[in-house]
Amino acid sequence: MTRRVLWSTVGACVVLVLVAAALVAWYRQAQRQAAAAEAARLEAEAAAAREALYRQFGIDAPGTRLFVPLPPELPYHQGRAKLGRALFNDRRLTRSQISQGLVCGACHHLGAGGTDSKVHHGVLTRSVYNAAFATSYLHDGSLPDLHAAVGKMIEDPHFCWGGPLAGVAARLAQDANLAKRFQVVYTDGLTGTNVVDAVVEYLKTLVTDGTPYDFWCAGHVDRLTAEQRRGSEVYLAAGCMDCHDGPVLGSRKVVRGRKVPALRGLGLRKAYLTEGKVKDLDAVVPMMPGGDLSPEDRKALVAFLKAL
Ligand code: HEC
Ligand code: HEC
Incomplete structure (x- = not known):
């Protein structure tokens, strides 16, 4: 191999390395820019959402007051909430025969921050306090609203294990008195949807104001x-x-x-x-x-x- 060939090979390698380094630097820079743009987009989205929320709760000067008190009460339907409060510990919501029954209150301890602080099927019980303020539900945020979350809690074998809502409503409807109470506050009476709705109305009253x-x-x-x-x-x-x-x-x-x-x-x-x-x-x-x-x-x- 002549010296000239050797040097040109070395030269080519150096050029290749330089080009590779430049490419890597360019790629990293592009990545950083994309990340910054994404962060800015999320920030703008969050700011808009925050402002909308603050407006909804009548809190003025959004952005200037980052720490805001809870409104003392969310609007809720008293009659429905009363039914929901009773359902929170009603064993007819569950098919389980275990002694304490898988009622909401068995896992969501109201005197202990709304949770038993235990893990069920691999997931920690989350608090029911302030649930009405959330914009998504469950550990992965996979459910968009409180009605969906409560429906899942009632039906799912991991939680109340009540079976399909229609069946839950049919079980409850055997209680003529309860059916009558539903008719007073819902035009269509005791249905699965209304069972969920009553519990949701009750959850709106569980707010941690006054801390x-x-x-x-x-x-x-x-x-x-x-x-x-x-x-x-x-x-x-x-x-x-x-x-x-x-x-x-x-x-x-x-x-x-x-x-x-x-x-x-x-x-x-x-x-x-x-x-x-x-x-x-x-x-x-x-x-x-x-x-x-x-x-x-x-x-x-x-x-x-x-x-x-
Ligand atoms: C066996 C225990 C158990 C029972 C019974 C139970 N829950 Fe839960 N609850 C949990 C667990 C565990 C989670 C967290 C699930 C997750 O993050 O995926 C949870 C989550 C929730 C959430 C969502 C909280 C959030 O911020 O994402 C609400 C609301 C809720 N439960 C209400 C209820 C209601 C109402 C009932 C009765 C109809 C009920 N739960 C019955 C254990 C239970
Ligand atoms: C980038 C978003 C992000 C930032 C910033 C952040 N957190 Fe968190 N935090 C989370 C997420 C997501 C979880 C839930 C993780 C999980 O459930 O496994 C969490 C959970 C928690 C929990 C546990 C709550 C519970 O009930 O389980 C505490 C406490 C907490 N964060 C405090 C803080 C504090 C204090 C800071 C500032 C030093 C902070 N976090 C910054 C996203 C964040």
Whole structure:
């Protein structure tokens, strides 16, 4: 091999390597630009959704007040909600014969943040408090509305195990008194759809207003301790609001196949994340995007989270 051939081969290799490096750099740059554009699009979408929500709840100056109190009450139908409250613990909703029965209240403990903090068929029970504020339901956000979620809870063998709604309604209709009560508040009386609707009306009454956080949001500064107030600043600085936003601090987005859970009422729950394996709030924070904090910041943030 002559020296000339050798050098031209080396030269060609160098050129190839340079071209490859340029291509990789160009590709990375294009990827970064696409990611930035996607982030901007999502941000604009989120801002629009946030504004719509705030308008819906009569909260003014969207964007200037990131922490907003819950409205004390969502509009709901009293008569229907009353029926729904009774159905929440009605064993006729389930086909299960186990002693406590798979009623809603068996898994959604109202005195413990709306959840038993247990895992059923691989998924942690989510709170029923503030459910009416969510824009999607279940751990993957796969159901678009509360009626669909409650319908699934009643029918599905993993939850109440009630079987098809029509059958549930037929079981309940054997109770003439109950059928009459349905006729008072629904023109078409006791149907599967109306059973679901009554439960939904009841869920609208399960709102966690009146927490220290609500008072603080409404301007009563000293309802949070100095450490908790500092925690609220850490929350903003760490970007938690990017996903956990709106009146219930979550329940409005799905990120990488996981619904962003609402953080309101967090202090009462005893297990976290979809698999329910993490039992310590302190351990959840470092697992979150932006959660890589100094020990002091993390402590303040957790104190704040417990006030929600
Ligand atoms: C066997 C326990 C069990 C029973 C019984 C049960 N649930 Fe659930 N519930 C769960 C679990 C577990 C989840 C979480 C499911 C998921 O994320 O995919 C859940 C989720 C929900 C959600 C969605 C919450 C959210 O933010 O996504 C609502 C609403 C709900 N249940 C209401 C009810 C109602 C109403 C009843 C009675 C008709 C009921 N549940 C019965 C365990 C139960
Ligand atoms: C990119 C979106 C995103 C950001 C930013 C984010 N989270 Fe989360 N967070 C999620 C998702 C998604 C889940 C649910 C994961 C799951 O269920 O497995 C979650 C779950 C949680 C939970 C568990 C709640 C429960 O009831 O199970 C806590 C607590 C939490 N986040 C706090 C924070 C804090 C504090 C910050 C800021 C340091 C933060 N998150 C930032 C998306 C986010």
